Amino acid sequence: VFNMATGFLVWEDQTRVHNPSAYLATFVICLMSVYSSSSGVDIMASGSVKLYAYTANFDRSHFGQSVIAVLNSWKRLEVDNSEEARAAASEALRTMLFNGSARGAFTDISLVQLAVALSGEASEYKATAQVVHWMENTPFFRKYTSGHPEFSEALRRSLSGDETLKLAHIQHGSQMDLDEDDQETNSDWSSSDADDGFKELMKP
Numbered sequence: 072v073f074n075m076a077t078g079f080l081v082w083e084d085q086t087r088v089h090n091p092s093a094y095l096a097t098f099v100i101c102l103m104s105v106y107s108s109s110s111g112v113d114i115m116a117s118g119s120v121k122l123y124a125y126t127a128n129f130d131r132s133h134f135g136q137s138v139i140a141v142l143n144s145w146k147r148l149e150v151d152n153s154e155e156a157r158a159a160a161s162e163a164l165r166t167m168l169f170n171g172s173a174r175g176a177f178t179d180i181s182l183v184q185l186a187v188a189l190s191g192e193a194s195e196y197k198a199t200a201q202v203v204h205w206m207e208n209t210p211f212f213r214k215y216t217s218g219h220p221e222f223s224e225a226l227r228r229s230l231s232g233d234e235t236l237k238l239a240h241i242q243h244g245s246q247m248d249l250d251e252d253d254q255e256t257n258s259d260w261s262s263s264d265a266d267d268g269f270k271e272l273m274k275p
Contacts (some may be wrong), residue, residue, distance in 0.1 A: 141160075145160065147160070
C-alpha cells in the first residue's frame with residue numbers, strides 16, 4: 072500500500088499506467104491474498120461477533136446457541152452426573168469452542184491462555200497423558216516422529232508412572248479420526264526444521 076501511494080503521489084505512476092483500474096486491482100488482490108493467508112485474522116467474523124454481541128440476535132446465532140447448550144449442560148451436571156450427561160457436556164463445550172473460534176469470538180491467544188490455565192489447575196503444569204496423547208496425534212508431531220521415534224520416547228519419558236498408565240489406557244480406549252488431519256500433513260513443513268530444537272529432549 073505504501074509503495075502504491077508513493078508511486079502515485081511522488082513518482083506519478085498514473086501518467087505511465089495505461090489502465091489504472093487494473094493497476095489498483097493488482098494491489099487489492101495482493102492485500103486480499105495476505106488477508107486470506109493470515110491465521111487469526113478475520114475482520115468479517117470479528118465484525119459479525121460484535122454485531123451479535125450488541126443486538127438481540129446473539130442467542131439465534133450458531134455460536135449463541137452453542138453457548139446456551141454449554142450453560143444447559145453445566146446445569147444438568149449439577150443434578151445428573153451420569154456418563155451420558157458428561158458426554159453431552161463434553162460435546163457442547165467442543166461445539167462452543169469450535170464455533171467461537173470460527174466466528175472470531177475466541178482468538179488463538181485466548182484459547183492458548185485457556186489451555187495453559189487448565190494445565191496449571193489440573194497438574195500444576197506437569198506432563199499429563201492427555202497432553203502427550205494430543206501432541207502425538209497432531210499432524211506436525213506425527214510427521215516428525217515417523218522419522219524420529221526417539222523424540223516420541225523422550226516425550227513419554229516426561230510422564231510419571233501413573234500418567235504413563237493413563238496414556239496406555241487412553242490409547243487403548245479411544246479411536247481418533249485421523250483421516251482429516253492426514254490431509255494437513257502434506258504441507259511445506261520439513262521435519263528437519265525441528266531437529267536442533269529437540270536435541271536436548273532426545274538426551275536420556
